[in-house]
Amino acid sequence: MTRADLVVIGGGQAGLATASIAVSRGLAPLVLDAQAVPGGSWPRYYDSLTLFSPARFSSLLGLPFPGDPDRYPLRDEVVDYLTSYATRLDAEVRFGQRVDRVVGSAGGFMVTTAAGGVVEAGAVVAASGGFGSPFRPPLPGLDTFAGSVLHSAQYRDPVPFAGARVVVVGGGKSAVQIAVELAGVAHVSIATRRPLRWQPQRILGRDFHWWLTRTGLDSSRLGPWLARGTVPVIDDGRYRAAVRSGRPEHRTLFERVDGEHVVWPDGARERVDAIVLATGYRSDLSYLAGTGALDAHGVPLHAGGVSTSVPGPGYVGLERQRSFASATLRGVGRDAAHVLDQFTRQPSRQARVTG
Template identity: 65%
Template sequence: MEDVHLAVIGAGQAGLATAWAANRRGVRPLVLEAADRPGGSWPHYYDSLALFSPARFSSLPGHAMPGDPERYPGRDEVVDYLRDYAARLDADLRCGKRVVRVDRDGDVFVLATADGSRVRAAAVVAATGGFARPHRPALPGLEGFTGTVLHAAEYRSPEPFAGQRVVVVGGGNSGVQIAAELARVARVSLATRAPVAWANQRPLGRDVHWWLVRSGLDAAPVRRVWERGPVLVNDDGRYRGAFASGNPDRRELFTRLEGGKAVWDDGTVEEVDTVLLATGYRPALDYLSPTGALDSHGRPPHRGGISAAVPGLGYVGLEFQRSFSSATLRGVGRDARHVVRRLLAGARR
């Protein structure tokens, strides 16, 4: 069985930032990626996805995203950037290696992959994000809905929904973006529990991320503030304009689904073809269960990305791991440096 100092699970933005942080400390990590190429979940997002942060604030450490720093890169640009970034790293990057189980063997970890290979590691960073575990809330009648139900993780483009009645559930950036795109070919409602909270994308001529970084809020440990407040949707006017047209419209979340119909809070009942859930993701970490790292809900108790349950185990890319931007391209590098420094210090004791 092969022995390594640091194993990183996942070669998306979080895993690649972790490998860079390890390089900075003189360690060449082993990076195990389930897909046949690096890039994490980015190649699987919907075709028209565009970042809500400009390229200037959407780069991993050590290599800026090329091109106009004020533009908002699309999905394929991000994929190309991540693959170029991976090629620049001093890492043993192995694709097609899905980690299916991690065990403890004394003071080390044993990682098993789907193809039967096994590796021992003194320290492990789980950087697999949540795309493989889309959150499907328990909405009234959803299980018995006779139309189509899909998650945003399964959405690619609007053409298959032409002429349909579609309800998008979830008022974050992705839900708004998908609803506006679908409205070009379908009759669409965005169903949310609270009104959409619009945020000016460029206040006083500067992108909102410029203000977040300059003010320090981008890196501040303000989880409770952000969680208690409304979900903000960054907009330069396009999406508000789309909703002002009446298609898409925004409605209170339906009371229930009955067969192929939605029952709205005003008592209106109408046929619906598709319910699309833009309801986020949960950490995809089932492979860590044998270590005892997860609680009864499958969540990883941690302090700033360092496991609170298992020594030598860390995380990068969790939402609100250390700050508002922890799960973003601009935030994972900061968290990766912190986690790698702590883990490597512990592994040398």
């Protein structure tokens, strides 16, 4: 059996930020990550994914993002950055260790992995984030669609869709990026329930994230309240221009799917080859089932990442957890520090990492 001061579940940006801050506070964290390689969820995102925040606003504690601070990093650059961060981290990170169960024990928590490993920990932080489980909405007729249905988590590049009729469902950043990319090779509609919302990338010559930081909204507890509803698409003008030109076209979400057709709100039926669901993700915290930490839908009961239903665990990496920037590279560190306050105010068991 292994013993540790703190077990951090998840080795992506949230887990690495948590472990780094734990080390700075004299704790010896053990990071358990289900993936075989570093980078968290980033290696599984589509090939062309580009951050909407400049490199200068996309760093974890203690390691600036390399290169031009005003550029917008690509997916693979983020993977490389997180890999470098994990290598430099003064904490043990074990990859290929999927956590299967967490239960309370006399020593704090017992953490069991799918491979049969057992870790006793004084504290646990669930840092597997809010993007572990792709969300597939219950759209009428979708389950019987004769064409191809995939979530954006399965999308990689537009090549397989050349010449096809494609509907992208969703109005967020990924939905727009994917739809615009697909429109270069296919006939594409982006379908939403509500109007698309746009946020200019630059305001008075400054990036939007500079203003968020300057005004304090980026770290304010008012951020999630102000951002209620659909999240705007941060745009330098290219995406909005593409939609205005009809490539992709924007349409109100279809009413149902019927065989190989979608039925639009005006009653028109249209044959479609593929539907891409850019409909977001849900937390994957099944390892906490039975602890009382989750509600009936598997959603953590917490306030700012601190459990409100049972003593521990803590959470880092949930969307809008404490601020507008929660679940982002620039925001997870602040949330991790807040959550770790609850542990460092308590006497440490000084278990270190042994075994």
